Amino acid sequence: MLLATAFAEAQTSATRPILDVPYVPTRQVVVDAMLDLAKVSANDVLFDLGCGDGRIVITAAQKHGATGTGVDIDPDRIKEANENAKKANVSDKVNFVEGNLFEMDFSKATVVTLYLLPDINLKLRPQLMKQLKPGTRVVSHAFEMGDWKPEQTVNVDGATLYLWTIPEGK
Template sequence: MRTITNLLGSLLLLLCATGFVHAQETATRTPDVPYVPTRQVVVDAMLKLAKVTKDDVVYDLGCGDGRIVITAAKEYGATGTGIDINPERIKEANANAQKANVTDKVKFVEGDLFETDFSKATVVTLYLLPTVNMKLRPILLEQLKPGSRIVSHSFDMGDWKPDQTINVDGSTIYFWTVPAKKK
């Protein structure tokens, strides 16, 4: 009996330690970009450029304080998901969604952009760095349905020519439509 108790105790300790190490690995991964909030005038222009409607599912990759998906829900009636690796940003985004009374339309997920399924999105917004955009580009093209829209604040996607580029209050915004899949 004592051997079984010791074995179960050891197994429980091992499981707890494994969970703790995994939690530490997730929490200590360095974000790919620094947190710099998108100004509201740029958020508004990004959503307008993407022609967001109540039928859209907006995903903001690197959502920060959640302002893009919150605005999409509040102003257009869209649903949305914000993804960020920083747990503090997720807490802040959830608090902001609650203040804006849109918790029924938006959710925020702590996660790694490169390990997240965002195939349900009809609109994807980005304010990342060029290297991150380029790393995400094949994932976006693989996961998103043709006709889905991508809007990026400040940074393009290399040789993928945007459908439209606009300047708003000193910021450049790029817009692409996901093309039909090649057979």
């Protein structure tokens, strides 16, 4: 029996994606501050990169009327996010996609939120600059984007948030 359990665990871990970033849920007070910092409205299309349980996208739909897409490489997080959207009655306004951030198209976004790591932010930055339209707001929880200086930095309940806007003529 022990051998069968070990084999099943080995198979499960072999099919699980390798995560570049550990799953750490963003506290609701920080979620609210991120959305306020980006001035999210019903006219926005929000993409949350590394969406976890979907709380940023769901809150944007519930409190601001925005539509949104969450992207995560972990199928368990996508399943959880979809369940949370259903419970919050916003399944018609949100979408959750299992996928690799570096292979995704974010070009429809007017707001992008991130809670990744500094090296992932830096690696993602050229893709954001290439795909996003000028005026798109980018909000990061905890981590900067190298020499791209934020327009605003806000501290909320011990968390640091950064805001950038995709410039004209990138």
